[in-house]
Amino acid sequence: MKTPFYSMLLVLLASVIGSVSAVFFKAGAARLHRQWSTLLLNWRLMVGVGIALVSSYFFVLAVRQGELTVLYPLVSLGYVWTLFWSRVFFQEPFTRRKFFGLGLILLGTAFLALGR
Amino acid sequence: MSTNSIVKGARPSFRFSQRQSIALVFGCTLFGAAAQILIKSGANGLFSSSPWAMFSNPFLVTGYSLYAVSTVMLVLALRDGQLSVLYPIISLTYVWVLLLSVVIFNERLNLFKILGVALIVLGVSFLGRKDGE
Numbered sequence: 001m002k003t004p005f006y007s008m009l010l011v012l013l014a015s016v017i018g019s020v021s022a023v024f025f026k027a028g029a030a031r032l033h034r035q036w037s038t039l040l041l042n043w044r045l046m047v048g049v050g051i052a053l054v055s056s057y058f059f060v061l062a063v064r065q066g067e068l069t070v071l072y073p074l075v076s077l078g079y080v081w082t083l084f085w086s087r088v089f090f091q092e093p094f095t096r097r098k099f100f101g102l103g104l105i106l107l108g109t110a111f112l113a114l115g116r
Numbered sequence: 117m118s119t120n121s122i123v124k125g126a127r128p129s130f131r132f133s134q135r136q137s138i139a140l141v142f143g144c145t146l147f148g149a150a151a152q153i154l155i156k157s158g159a160n161g162l163f164s165s166s167p168w169a170m171f172s173n174p175f176l177v178t179g180y181s182l183y184a185v186s187t188v189m190l191v192l193a194l195r196d197g198q199l200s201v202l203y204p205i206i207s208l209t210y211v212w213v214l215l216l217s218v219v220i221f222n223e224r225l226n227l228f229k230i231l232g233v234a235l236i237v238l239g240v241s242f243l244g245r246k247d248g249e
Contacts, residue, residue, distance in 0.1 A: 056180065060170055064159045068217040069229050072152055073210050076236045079243060097245055104239030108232040115228025 003066030003116040010062030011074040018055035019081035023089050024048030070116045076105050137197025140189050141205045147186035149212035153220055154179030203244025207237040 028044030039045070063071050080102055086092040132140065158175030170176050193202055210233050217223045 057167055057170065060155065060159045060162070060176060061165055063156050064162055064165070067223045068152065068156045068221060069214050069223045069225065072213045072217075073233050073236050076207075076210070076240060079240065083243075097242055101239045101242030104235045104242065106239075108235030108239060111228045111232030111235060115226045115232060 003070045007062045007064075007066035007071055008074060008113065008116070010058050011071050012077055014055045014058040014062060015075060015078040016081055017051060017058065019078050019085055021048045021051035021055060022078075022082055023085045024051060026090065067116065070112050073112055074109060077109060079105055132192065132196040134197055134201070137193040137202065138205060140193035141197065141202045142208070144186045144189040144193065145206060145209040145212060147182050147189065148209045149216055151179045151182035151186060152209075152213050153216050154182065156217075156221065199244040201244075204237070204241035206244075207240040210237055210240075 024044045025048040028042045028048055031042060031044065032038050059075075083094070083098055083102060087094060154175050158170075158173045158177075158179055161175065162169055162173060190206070214225070214229070214233050218225055
């Protein structure tokens, strides 16, 4: 079974959307206290769950056609967007090590595209 | 950064040792990989691309439930464990999914796929390390 390129694009889309949900989870987690209400009435966490559901919708569409050996590793592209959002929203610094790790992930992704 | 600065006023009622955190993350990779196999099985059998078809698919529902369990295990492990130790273990999920896809879905491996996953595992391992570590 071959993996269509649009399946790869759908995983890419799912990874972008998924990384946005992580921002809301992180922001919501920062507002958790001992009271259960801070978990259950936490609109940031609810938005995070909603966005994660949208992301998983596109992921399922993606893996309908194509090989999991190619498509699943592409999920790691999420780390690329997360690094960017972490800097924008949480002022986490870029470091040389992070760039190196991301470079390896992108290179691995390119190899998977070649091996599909 | 301490956990308390993120979750103000919260004091965890229990802590995991480093070894327990490693075991948790390892378990998380197994659950995560099993979830992906179920999700793929569910997706293969979908007759339509509507969200409702997905919500009513037992494979997808089971797969995403397992995924939720693995995420909770990961969060607990990350709370108490060292990131530089746990991240390389997390990326084992990619290895399990690769092997399981071959065994269960008869997918073929080639040099590009193996190198691609190896690079991703290495890259994710690097992300967990601090500069100068």
